Amino acid sequence: MSDKRKSRPFSASRQRRLTKRSSSLDSTRTPFNPNSSICATNVILVAIDLRTPKQKIEDLQKEIIESKDESTAEQYLNQLVLMQVYTNLEYxxxxxxxxxxxxxxxxxxxxxxxxxxxxxxxxxxxxxxxxxxxxxxxxxxxxxxxxxxxxxxxxxxxxxxxxxxxxxxxxxxxxxxxxxxxxxxxxxxxxxxxxxxxxxxxxxxxxxxxxxxxxxxxxxxxxxxxxxxKEFDESIYELIDQLVIYIEKFFSNDQIKRTIDLYLRSGSYLIKYDENIQDGLKYYRKAIELANEQEKTKSSIKHKHQLANAILQRSIAKDALNVLCESLPDKIQLFGDFSEEVIQTESRIGSIYLREGECLNAVEHLKTCLDLQEFVYGSNDSRTCETRRLIEFLKKDPMVSRTFFARTQDGIRQSRPVFRVTNKVSHKKEDLQLLQKVTKKPPISSKT
Known part of the structure; x- marks a missing residue:
């Protein structure tokens, strides 16, 4: 038998440990040169912050002031968190x-x-x-x-x-x-x-x-x-006046926007109480007037829509109809004929007329709404089907059927045709034969 000792093969992990150990004991090392630059790729040098917490607080305060208009919300939050940490350490x-x-x-x-x-x-x-x-x-x-x-x-x-x-x-x-x-x-x-x-x-x-x-x-x-x-607060009138004064004094950039918002919120609060409905509507109208004078048409239309909602909440249909009908041409001009805003407005006007029993006006606006919905949503959409159902219901009214549907063409209401008494008669042979054939009475059938 051989005197040689049997050696088992190294596993992969054992081989790595052996290589690591031998490299750490290697005597050939590079001497350290203090003047040479460190170029190791895996080494990150971090400077030690020797400032006191008080100095860090002061620097953060300056940084917050300087970057007030440029910093993002996340950056500002990080600054505030660091400020709280350093303040806790210092004080x-x-x-x-x-x-x-x-x-x-x-x-x-x-x-x-x-x-x-x-x-x-x-x-x-x-x-x-x-x-x-x-x-x-x-x-x-x-x-x-x-x-x-x-x-x-x-x-x-x-x-x-x-x-x-x-x-x-x-x-x-x-x-x-x-x-x-x-x-x-x-x-x-x-x-x-x-x-x-x-x-x-x-x-x-x-x-x-x-x-x-x-x-x-x-x-x-x-x-x-x-x-x-839970109850109406009488001090709100004085409060609104005081806030308007403060807005004019301290908010030069968005003064109009804040005033309109104040009027709208005041109106929404006041119309909840029966004795103050008119005051609430007055503030809504103030917001609309201010928007018409100072803001864009889109803002004015939005406020008119809010006013109509507020009026409908108090079941004042006539005033709501006036506001909606007044805003409809502006919506068509601003958003387009086939816009969602125009469709909803036509539908709401028709629904209010129907609720008030004015069927002719109701069917006119609902038919316009149906045509728009069929074009935008499609014939099988639930909103289109609901409008069509309302129109079919209105068709059962004889007056509506005679005065509207009997004289409409392609959804456009037409006036009655003029009765003409000076029609010229054609004397061509073919036309005369055709006329005689049409006007000839059919033979009377005899009973057997």
Whole structure:
């Protein structure tokens, strides 16, 4: 037998370990040259930030101001998060500065879509927890503390009102459970605290700065009346006038748009109460007049459509018809003859006429609507079939059948043809034979 030891073959993993071990023990190494540049592809050099948290906060504040108009929402959020982290490190968990950083984060989420309401509420609650820890009350004369408390409770109230508004949206079939869980019962309590802090700030701030925060308070009060009041609030008239003054003073860029929105929302609130219907319609008409004077035709048409909806809600069909018929030529000119807006308007006008018993006017607009629907949607579409069903129903009325359908051609209403008495008679032989054949009486059949 051979004295040679049997050696088992190396596995792949064992071979890799052996190669790695031998390379690490290799004596031929390249000496380090401090003047040579590092060119390894897998090495990433990161500079060490030696700034203190306070310096980082100051730099972030400058960066936010400089990039205010250029930064995206994601970049701005990253800046706010870093600001809160550095503020916490510098001033501590339960500091006024940290509470202010939480408020800024909450305001950012509050200005996003409603899906971010839970995040806004979370950061506002963190700020209020610090406020309660510091035992800040409205009877103090510290402007920073009073302003912080005012912002915290105003943000909390906004979150609750927006959550209540989200709850009232009927078009959303599946609603966010986190938004539904937001507290909505402490709105009045928080709002009373806001008024107390606001009274303190009136004597501590400059008039212009105070007017700006007072305007913000009035807008929140307006939303509270719209979504949280169970009874009519008489103060809304004075509130509308004050908000119009503030809009003219502080919003030079979108002043008209904000005023129109205020009038529309005021009108939608007032028409809910029988005694204030006319006031509500007055604000709707103010919005339309302002849109006609200052804005584009499209905006004016939109507001007219809202006015018609508001009037129909109160069962004032005549006024709604006037608004819809008035806006129809503008819609045809702006959107085109075969547009969705024109089809819907024709359908609504016809339906209102039908409901009021004016069948001739109803069938005229419904026939126009049917022709448009057959061209745009097709003959078998459910909307087309529904309009056709209504027209077939109207055909059963003898007056409608005689006066409309008996004298229509290709969907266009025609006047009755003129009766002519001076018809010329042809004396051609073929024509005479044909005339005699037509006028000849048929033979009388005899009974067998």
């Amino acid at each position: 501590g968990d339960n500091s006024i500065e940290n509470a202010r950083a939480y408020v800024n984060l909450s305001k950012f989420y509050l200005n996003r879509k409603s899906n971010f309401l839970p995040q806004a509420k979370f950061h506002a609650l963190n700020a209020r927890q610090i406020l309660e820890y510091l035992n800040i009350k409205p009877n103090d004369d510290n402007i920073l503390q009073n302003l912080l408390a005012y912002d915290i409770y105003l943000t909390l109230t906004k979150c609750s009102i927006n959550a209540k508004q989200y709850l009232l949206q009927r078009e959303l079939k599946i609603k966010n459970k986190h938004i539904l869980s937001i507290d909505k019962v402490h709105i009045n309590h928080d709002f009373n605290l806001i008024k107390k802090y606001l009274d303190k700030l009136k004597h501590l701030m400059k008039p212009m700065a105070y007017e700006q925060i007072h305007m913000e308070y009035l807008f929140v009060k307006f939303d509270k009346i719209l979504f949280d009041s």
